Amino acid sequence: MAESNTSSDGAALHGKVAVVTGTSRGVGVGIAHELLRAGATVIGCSRGELPGLPGAEDIAADRAHQWVCDQGNIDSIDGFVTRVVDTFGRIDILVNNAGGTVPTPAVEAVPELVQRIQGAPRAEDEFTRTALFHAFAIQMNLTSPLWFAVRVYRQMRTQSGMGSIINISSGASHPAGSPTLVSYGAAKSGLNHLTRSLAEEWGGHARVNCVALGPTMTDNFQSFVLPSDDPDGREYFAKVPLGRAGTPAEVGRTCVFLCSGAADYINGTTIEIDGGMMPGVLYDAGLKTITDLL
Numbered sequence: 001m002a003e004s005n006t007s008s009d010g011a012a013l014h015g016k017v018a019v020v021t022g023t024s025r026g027v028g029v030g031i032a033h034e035l036l037r038a039g040a041t042v043i044g045c046s047r048g049e050l051p052g053l054p055g056a057e058d059i060a061a062d063r064a065h066q067w068v069c070d071q072g073n074i075d076s077i078d079g080f081v082t083r084v085v086d087t088f089g090r091i092d093i094l095v096n097n098a099g100g101t102v103p104t105p106a107v108e109a110v111p112e113l114v115q116r117i118q119g120a121p122r123a124e125d126e127f128t129r130t131a132l133f134h135a136f137a138i139q140m141n142l143t144s145p146l147w148f149a150v151r152v153y154r155q156m157r158t159q160s161g162m163g164s165i166i167n168i169s170s171g172a173s174h175p176a177g178s179p180t181l182v183s184y185g186a187a188k189s190g191l192n193h194l195t196r197s198l199a200e201e202w203g204g205h206a207r208v209n210c211v212a213l214g215p216t217m218t219d220n221f222q223s224f225v226l227p228s229d230d231p232d233g234r235e236y237f238a239k240v241p242l243g244r245a246g247t248p249a250e251v252g253r254t255c256v257f258l259c260s261g262a263a264d265y266i267n268g269t270t271i272e273i274d275g276g277m278m279p280g281v282l283y284d285a286g287l288k289t290i291t292d293l294l
Ligand SMILES: NC(=O)c1ccc[n+]([C@@H]2O[C@H](COP(=O)([O-])OP(=O)(O)OC[C@H]3O[C@@H](n4cnc5c(N)ncnc54)[C@H](OP(=O)(O)O)[C@@H]3O)[C@@H](O)[C@H]2O)c1
Pocket: 021, 022, 023, 024, 025, 026, 027, 028, 045, 046, 047, 048, 069, 070, 071, 072, 096, 097, 098, 099, 100, 101, 168, 169, 170, 171, 212, 213, 214, 215, 216, 217, 218, 219, 220, 221
């Protein structure tokens, strides 16, 4: 019997063509690997040229691809999707994973270092810098996933069969609010809402679902969230009922489920993968690394 708790069903997505955004590192790599294990052909993307989809050589090198696409640019999205369709004939799955931000001690005055780590356009003036930081968080976590979904859906609606779109959201989207992650939380909350609306509009050709992550272990999470005096997160994860971070592979297996026939009647929902964490419990702890750096 397949080990359903440790790897994806090798046939669940056989023959499907999947696009995953943000696969140069982090959660996107785990999602791409699980889709590959489930039999899909995966075209990952990120902003820089890479020799291939990281770590996929041992899984399914013939079905794994890593191309360049900047989701902040509509021409880049359009060119990338056109190339996928020209090469593979169709797109069955889109996982809108690229995104993220950096916590900031005050919403009204974003420090230069925080803006630099997040990757927003630079500005000397504090107000301009703060405004650009928040605009960038909303662009990357709400507007760009919408752009990607619209472009891919315009392909899906021309195909036979039912497409599947998954948006990667965050526990910061919870209605309780997300101090330290204000614009990011609002954008992710918008993404959950967008998921419902698109699910209602596009039900004839695509199911649209969402996955809201709690702390998920990646290189960036280790560097920018876990405090230097608690590098394994022993104290940090004590606040999570399951006592640990999630893994990119666990997120990937949930995506496989949502794209598979097992989830044929699931549409417009948001699944939380957070170990049962209460909203908000980690905001202060998550800020410590940044405040130590400032
Ligand atoms: N890790 C967590 O604890 C956690 C918790 C909640 C939610 N999430 C969500 O999970 C998703 C992945 O997060 P992560 O932790 O894996 O982040 P990450 O390690 O920073 O990886 C982000 C990925 O997105 C790509 N990317 C960034 N900007 C892009 C752009 N403009 N166009 C195309 N690709 C771009 C990056 O590639 P390049 O920089 O090479 O372009 C990278 O591959 C995000 O949506 C995040 O909000 C993560």
